[in-house]
Amino acid sequence: MFATLASGFEMFLTPLAVGLTFMGILIGMLVGALPGLGPLMGIVLLLPFAIGMPPLAGMGFLIAIFVGGSCGGSVSAILLRIPGTPLAAATLLDGYPMAKKGRAADAIGIALAASALGGIAGGVVLIMASPTLARFASSFGPPEYTMLAITGLFTISLISEGTLVKGLMACAFGLLLSTVGTDEFSTGFRFTFDNPNLMNGFHIVAVVVGLFAVSEMAFQVMGSDLLSSPTIQKVQPGLGSFVRVLRHWPNLLRSSGIGVFFGSLPGAGGDISSFSAYGVAKAFSGSHENYGTGEEGGVVATEAANNATVGGALVPTLALGIPGDASSAMLLGAMLILGFVPGPLMFVQEPGFVGGIFLVYMLSNVFLLVAGIIAAPLFIRVLSIPKAYLIPAILILCCIGTFALQASVFDLLVMFAFGLVGMLFRLTGYPLSPVVLGLILGPILESNLRRSLLISREGYWIFLDRPVASALVVLNVLILTGLLVSSLRRMKKARGGKRALNP
Amino acid sequence: MTKRQMEWVALAFFAALVMLVFQQIATSMVEQGIASGGAYDNAASYPRAIAIFLGGLIGIQAILLFMKSRSLDAPVRTEGRGRAIALLLVFGGYLMGLNWLGYHLSTAPMALTVMLICGARPGLRLVLVALGMAFGLAFIFEKILSVVLPGGTFGLNIPW
Numbered sequence: 001m002f003a004t005l006a007s008g009f010e011m012f013l014t015p016l017a018v019g020l021t022f023m024g025i026l027i028g029m030l031v032g033a034l035p036g037l038g039p040l041m042g043i044v045l046l047l048p049f050a051i052g053m054p055p056l057a058g059m060g061f062l063i064a065i066f067v068g069g070s071c072g073g074s075v076s077a078i079l080l081r082i083p084g085t086p087l088a089a090a091t092l093l094d095g096y097p098m099a100k101k102g103r104a105a106d107a108i109g110i111a112l113a114a115s116a117l118g119g120i121a122g123g124v125v126l127i128m129a130s131p132t133l134a135r136f137a138s139s140f141g142p143p144e145y146t147m148l149a150i151t152g153l154f155t156i157s158l159i160s161e162g163t164l165v166k167g168l169m170a171c172a173f174g175l176l177l178s179t180v181g182t183d184e185f186s187t188g189f190r191f192t193f194d195n196p197n198l199m200n201g202f203h204i205v206a207v208v209v210g211l212f213a214v215s216e217m218a219f220q221v222m223g224s225d226l227l228s229s230p231t232i233q234k235v236q237p238g239l240g241s242f243v244r245v246l247r248h249w250p251n252l253l254r255s256s257g258i259g260v261f262f263g264s265l266p267g268a269g270g271d272i273s274s275f276s277a278y279g280v281a282k283a284f285s286g287s288h289e290n291y292g293t294g295e296e297g298g299v300v301a302t303e304a305a306n307n308a309t310v311g312g313a314l315v316p317t318l319a320l321g322i323p324g325d326a327s328s329a330m331l332l333g334a335m336l337i338l339g340f341v342p343g344p345l346m347f348v349q350e351p352g353f354v355g356g357i358f359l360v361y362m363l364s365n366v367f368l369l370v371a372g373i374i375a376a377p378l379f380i381r382v383l384s385i386p387k388a389y390l391i392p393a394i395l396i397l398c399c400i401g402t403f404a405l406q407a408s409v410f411d412l413l414v415m416f417a418f419g420l421v422g423m424l425f426r427l428t429g430y431p432l433s434p435v436v437l438g439l440i441l442g443p444i445l446e447s448n449l450r451r452s453l454l455i456s457r458e459g460y461w462i463f464l465d466r467p468v469a470s471a472l473v474v475l476n477v478l479i480l481t482g483l484l485v486s487s488l489r490r491m492k493k494a495r496g497g498k499r500a501l502n503p
Numbered sequence: 504m505t506k507r508q509m510e511w512v513a514l515a516f517f518a519a520l521v522m523l524v525f526q527q528i529a530t531s532m533v534e535q536g537i538a539s540g541g542a543y544d545n546a547a548s549y550p551r552a553i554a555i556f557l558g559g560l561i562g563i564q565a566i567l568l569f570m571k572s573r574s575l576d577a578p579v580r581t582e583g584r585g586r587a588i589a590l591l592l593v594f595g596g597y598l599m600g601l602n603w604l605g606y607h608l609s610t611a612p613m614a615l616t617v618m619l620i621c622g623a624r625p626g627l628r629l630v631l632v633a634l635g636m637a638f639g640l641a642f643i644f645e646k647i648l649s650v651v652l653p654g655g656t657f658g659l660n661i662p663w
Contacts, residue, residue: 052648165564169517172557176520176550183546188537190546191527214594221590222583226621388621392614393636395594399601399610400640404650412598420591421516427579428506428513446549453542 004131004347008355012363017057021360024064025367026375031065032072033379034390038085039069040327041216044208045394047334048401055338056353060360062334063314066327067364070307071115071372074299075379078107079232086271087306090278094291094298101294104233109241110296111303112372114252117245118304119365121256122263122311126318127358129264131347133319138344142451143462145321147472149445152322153437154479155265164487166430174438175445177202184443185450197410204333204439206402206411207418211432213398214419217391219426226388232380237373248300251281259305263312263324277305307365314361318342318354321444326433329440507575510568517561524554589620605655610637 011017031042042065050058073088078095091111098107140148153171180191181201192198220226245252255277262273281301282291291298313324314331321343323329335342340353347354402415425432456462464470528547532538538547568575597613615633623629638661644650646663654660 049648052650163567165560165567169557169560169564172553172560173517173520175553176524176557179550179553183537185543186537186546188532188535188546190532190537190550191523218587218590221586221617221621222580224583227623386621386623388618388623389632389636391590391621392617392633393640395617396610396614396636396640399598400606400644400650400652403653404644404648407651409598409602409653412601416595416598419594423587423591424513424516428509430513449549450542 004351004355005127005358006355007352008357008359011056011352011356012060012359014054014057016054017060017356017360018363020053020057020061021064021363022367022371024061025068025364025371028065028068028070029072029075029368029372029375029379030068030382032069032085032088033075033383035076035080035082037069037216037394038073038087039066040330041212042066042069043327043330043334044205044212045397045401047205047330048404051334051337052404055340056356056360058338059331059334059357060364062331063357063360064364064367066310066331067119067307067361067368068371069327070119070310071112071303071368072379074111074115074303075108075376076383078111078299079104079235079380080230080383087274087309088302089271090274090302091299093278093302094293094295097292097294098296098299099233103294105235105237106241106244106296107299108235108376109237109239109373110245110299112237112369112376113242113245114248114255114300114303115307116365116369116372117252118256118259119307119310119368120362121253121304122260122308123358123362123365124311125260125308126311126314126361130315130319130354133315134344134347137320138348140344140468141466142448142455143466143469144472145448146445146452147463147469147476148320148322149441149448150476151472151479152316152324153434153441153445154476163429164483166428167434170425170430170432171434171438174435174440175442176438177207177435178439178442179446184447197408202414202439203402203405203408203411204337205405206414207439208330208436209398209402210415210418210420211422211425211435213394214415215422215426215432217395217398218419218423220387220391223387226391227386229384229386232383234377235380237376239373241373242369244296245300248297251284251297251300252304254284255281255301255304256308259308260312262305263309264315265312265324271306273309274302274306277301307368311361314357318346318357319344323437323440326436329433329436333440504579505576506579507568507571509579510564510575514561514564514568517557521554521558521561524550586620590617593617593620601653601655603656605657605659606641606652607637607659607661608655608657610641 028039028042031037032039043062046065050061070087073083073085074091077083077088077092078099081092081096083089083092095107180198182199183190258277258280259273278298278301281297285291285297289295289297313328317323317328317332323332332342340346340350399412402411405411422432452462463473528538528551532547539545593613593616597609600609611633614636615629618629619625641652642663645652
């Protein structure tokens with residue numbers, strides 16, 4: 001563990017890597033604060049910029065956007081009662097009442113400090129747990145990776161918004177998209193329609209920018225508040241918030257633990273962890289604390305949890321190459337583009353890069369507090385920019401970013417087509433995250449499945465012959481059965497409720 | 504259009520996708536000789552399995568749609584729909600014309616039109632904002648990141 005960290009210093013200690021990490025925090029906080037954007041959108045929009053940089057500087061930039069974006073939503077939640085991202089939805093429960101009581105600066109300062117400390121706690125777990133997990137996974141072969149990929153796909157499909165069937169359909173769509181291009185085994189062409197642009201499949205950035213960013217802009221333009229510029233009180237948080245947060249240390253530790261736990265589970269994101277941490281903090285609160293009316297503890301719990309989730313999410317992403325959510329899937333995609341294949345082998349072959357990622361993550365959280373406090377007035381100003389100006393700027397960024405990948409106008413048309421698909425999915429309640437997971441995990445799933453069958457003498461029985469693979473098969477069956485039963489129960493309950501209303 | 508009709512459109516999209524997979528397996532992949540054999544040679548087995556899985560889910564979703572309550576017969580959100588369609592038309596047109604007009608000629612007018620669609624008042628200030636946006640981002644990408652943006656048929660690229 002320490003050797004990995006030490007070898008990371010050399011790659012990490014460059015002005016470019018440190019500078020881009022700082023810039024990533026600022027950009028992350030900006031996209032987090034603006035309602036409708038968020039860390040995923042920030043990573044997607046700036047991925048083309050990052051992959052043009054040296055590997056660790058580029059990854060530091062993206063990880064910092066993930067960290068900053070996970071905290072930035074709290075600014076608009078506290079000041080406007082509009083969470084910039086779903087991650088900050090629980091923060092407004094106590095953050096907004098604090099602002100109404102004239103304590104907006106305290107609330108933002110506490111959110112920043114709790115996020116930074118929660119993130120550092122997540123980083124400690126990341127540094128300690130991921131090499132151990134990678135060592136354990138080094139004995140994994142294709143059957144285990146096949147089952148792990150299926151576990152990742154199942155959980156993200158089942159936990160994301162929308163119904164179980166729609167989640168699975170979106171996931172299958174992503175898996176099918178990943179088959180477009182040249183087959184790595186037979187070198188045959190699949191779904192290329194003799195178009196040379198499709199020989200390597202769809203570029204993931206073009207697909208994701210279209211699905212998330214273009215469709216989001218089309219949805220934003222349907223809103224009625226395109227020219228409004230909310231009046232926001234001027235606040236300047238101070239370093240004293242750090243001491244205030246430390247006074248809540250049991251809550252901070254507990255909430256960080258909850259965040260790391262949910263982060264490491266595929267599919268369970270920061271929004272689930274922050275609401276869970278809030279619920280637990282409320283249950284543990286003393287009689288003098290009145291959660292929901294502007295308690296500091298409420299802000300500490302939710303913000304510590306949602307930033308600790310980032311560290312947790314990076315554990316399976318780095319150690320197994322199985323991302324926990326759409327944002328870490330994009331980070332995994334970036335590592336693949338930069339020539340690093342996350343998984344146990346990366347810990348052996350590229351310890352410097354892994355150590356550098358750990359350091360970049362820890363530094364991001366330190367920068368979060370510093371940059372957050374210095375630049376808070378700037379984020380608050382950005383909140384007052386009307387959407388009418390932001391929408392075209394984001395569309396131009398989508399275009400330049402996607403074009404810069406391969407200097408290809410075809411990628412821009414792919415982006416636009418997936419923007420239309422994204423619109424259809426949003427209008428009909430199909431979740432978008434499983435598509436990204438399917439697209440990224442698809443090649444891992446297919447190559448490991450086919451390799452498993454190649455080394456097997458008994459066909460599919462290989463998945464039951466090996467202990468870890470068979471345990472994962474059982475886990476997958478249990479997850480699917482459990483969720484099928486719960487959704488059937490939910491349907492029955494909903495119908496019962498309707499009958500009671502209309503006898 | 505009602506929510507139910509919209510749901511059927513989504514199902515038709517998925518169904519078309521499944522049919523496309525089988526059509527490609529039966530034609531292009533068979534011609535290439537990659538639609539049969541063992542795990543190494545058979546490049547069609549995996550997409551076929553996913554298409555079958557997706558087909559099954561489409562069936563389940565169709566049944567659920569038939570069973571669902573009348574709340575789905577409410578019309579889908581219509582306010583602002585005209586703006587969204589206009590935005591997509593302008594943006595789509597911009598992308599189509601990018602190869603011909605180039606980035607520097609087409610981006611500022613696109614940004615200006617999008618702002619007008621959003622309801623911004625036309626005027627010199629808006630034109631300046633659009634120009635600032637288009638050329639500011641171009642400067643960052645062309646000068647700092649050495650990205651060559653599409654010059655179009657006129658080969659317009661700014662030597663910053």
